[in-house]
Amino acid sequence: MTTRPGPRERLLDAARELTYSQGVQVGVDAILKQADVARRSLYQHFGGKDGLVAEVLRSDGGLDRYRQVMNEAGDDPRERVLAVFDELDAITSQPAFRGCRYTAAELTLTDPAHPAHAEVRAFKEGLHRLMAAELTRHGHPAPDAGADQLLVLIDGVLAHAVTRPGARPALAARALAEAVLAASK
Known part of the structure; x- marks a missing residue:
C-alpha cells in the first residue's frame, strides 16, 4: 500500500508542475487545488507563495x-x-x-x-x-x-x-x- 505524500510534498509537486506549465504567476488557488491541501498548509510550510516558488527552484535538482x-x-x-x-x-x-x-x-x-x-x-x-x-x-x-x-x-x-x-x-x-x-x- 502506498502512502499519499504529505501536504508539503504535494504543494511542491503541484507548484513545480504548474509554475513550469503556466509560469510563476499561476494562482495560489490553482496550486492548492492540484495539491489538494488547505491554504493554511501553504503558509505553514512555506510562509506563502513566494517561499513556495523559491523552494521549487531550490529543490528542482x-x-x-x-x-x-x-x-x-x-x-x-x-x-x-x-x-x-x-x-x-x-x-x-x-x-x-x-x-x-x-x-x-x-x-x-x-x-x-x-x-x-x-x-x-x-x-x-x-x-x-x-x-x-x-x-x-x-x-x-x-x-x-x-x-x-x-x-x-x-x-x-x-x-x-x-x-x-x-x-x-x-x-x-x-x-x-x-x-x-x-x-x-
Missing part, C-alpha cells in the same frame, strides 16, 4: 541533472561538455518543453526582494562553476570566460527553442561549444 548527463558521458571533459548540448537537444525537442524555469522566474518576478531571485542566481553560478571546472580539466586558457560563453549558449538554446519550436538550436550551439573547447588547444 537542475544542477544534479547537468552533473548526471556529464557523468554518463564519461571522464573526458570535452565529451562531458558536449553531452550537455546533446541532452539539451533532446529536452528542447519535447512537445511539453516550456523553456528554462529559472530564467522564466527571473524575468517574471519584478520584485527585486523576491526570494526566488537568490535561487536563480545560485543555480546559474553553480552551472558556471560546473562548466569552468570542466574547461579547467580540459586545459582551457581562460575557463571562467569559456564558462561564460557556454552559459550564453545554454541560455540561448533554452530561449530559442521556445520561440522557434523545431529549430533544434542545441545542434547549432553544440558546434559553437566545440569552438569554445578548441581554444584549449
